[in-house]
Structures are given as C-alpha cells and as structure tokens.
Amino acid sequence: MEREHLEMFREILLKEKNKILNKATKKRSRNKGMKQVTELFSERTSDLIDIAREVSTLEMGLSLEEYVADHLAEIDEALAKIDRGTYGICEECGKPISLERLEILPTATKCVECKKKAEQQSMKRSSKEVMFFHPEEDAE
Numbered sequence: 001m002e003r004e005h006l007e008m009f010r011e012i013l014l015k016e017k018n019k020i021l022n023k024a025t026k027k028r029s030r031n032k033g034m035k036q037v038t039e040l041f042s043e044r045t046s047d048l049i050d051i052a053r054e055v056s057t058l059e060m061g062l063s064l065e066e067y068v069a070d071h072l073a074e075i076d077e078a079l080a081k082i083d084r085g086t087y088g089i090c091e092e093c094g095k096p097i098s099l100e101r102l103e104i105l106p107t108a109t110k111c112v113e114c115k116k117k118a119e120q121q122s123m124k125r126s127s128k129e130v131m132f133f134h135p136e137e138d139a140e
C-alpha cells in the first residue's frame with residue numbers, strides 16, 4: 001500500500017480510537033456523578049425508581065464496554081500492522097485488501113473473497129458433518 005494511504009488510515013484509526021476513549025472516559029465520570037446523587041437521595045422513594053433505572057443503564061454499559069474493548073483491540077492491531085508494513089494485506093491469501101473495503105472497515109483483516117469463503121465454510125460445516133456420515137458404506 002502507498003505511504004499516503006497508510007498515513008490516511010493511521011489517522012482514521014487514531015481518530016476512531018480517541019473517539020472511543022473520550023466516550024468511555026466521559027461515561028465513567030458521569031456514572032460516578034450519578035452514583036453520588038443517588039446515594040444522597042436514596043431515602044426518598046421516588047428516587048428508588050431512578051436508582052433502578054441507573055442500575056440497568058450500568059448493566060448495559062458493561063456489555064458496551066466489552067464491545068468497546070474488542071473494538072479498541074482491533075484498532076490497535078490495525079495500527080501495529082501499519083507500523084509493521086502489513087496493513088491492508090489479507091491474513092488468508094496475502095493479497096491486498098481493496099481500498100474501498102478498508103475505507104468502510106479500516107480494521108478489516110481479510111479481503112472480501114476470503115471473508116466470503118470463511119462465512120460459507122462456517123455455514124457448510126454443520127451440513128458437511130451430516131453428509132460425511134455414511135454408515136452403510138462400512139457395513140460389509
């Protein structure tokens with residue numbers, strides 16, 4: 001891949017990373033603030049509803065944080081690949097991944113063909129297992 005494209009994707013990935021990190025930090029400090037508020041008014045019945053609401057938000061926030069951690073790992077991997085000079089190369093066939101695909105998904109690790117093949121294989125796997133089972137052939 002050309003140097004200018006690599007720098008462009010590095011910028012996109014770094015921006016995305018900062019965006020996620022900013023969001024995560026903001027969310028954390030807001031949750032902290034809300035917790036203090038709910039602690040302060042915890043004796044009032046009407047606030048129990050708010051506390052319940054806040055707890056469910058926190059639960060949702062946890063799974064969101066897991067997603068964020070996954071996404072951050074993908075971005076870091078892509079950034080490491082830019083440094084190693086292997087960014088934009090398919091992990092399966094070693095051919096370059098199209099720029100159009102990387103623009104849509106800068107963390108893509110496989111080209112469209114290999115991605116499709118992998119998806120088809122995982123779909124076929126279950127039916128193949130059934131097809132391979134031919135007990136009548138072994139009966140002599």
Ligand SMILES: [Zn+2]
Nearest residue numbers: 090093111114
């Ligand atoms: Zn490929």
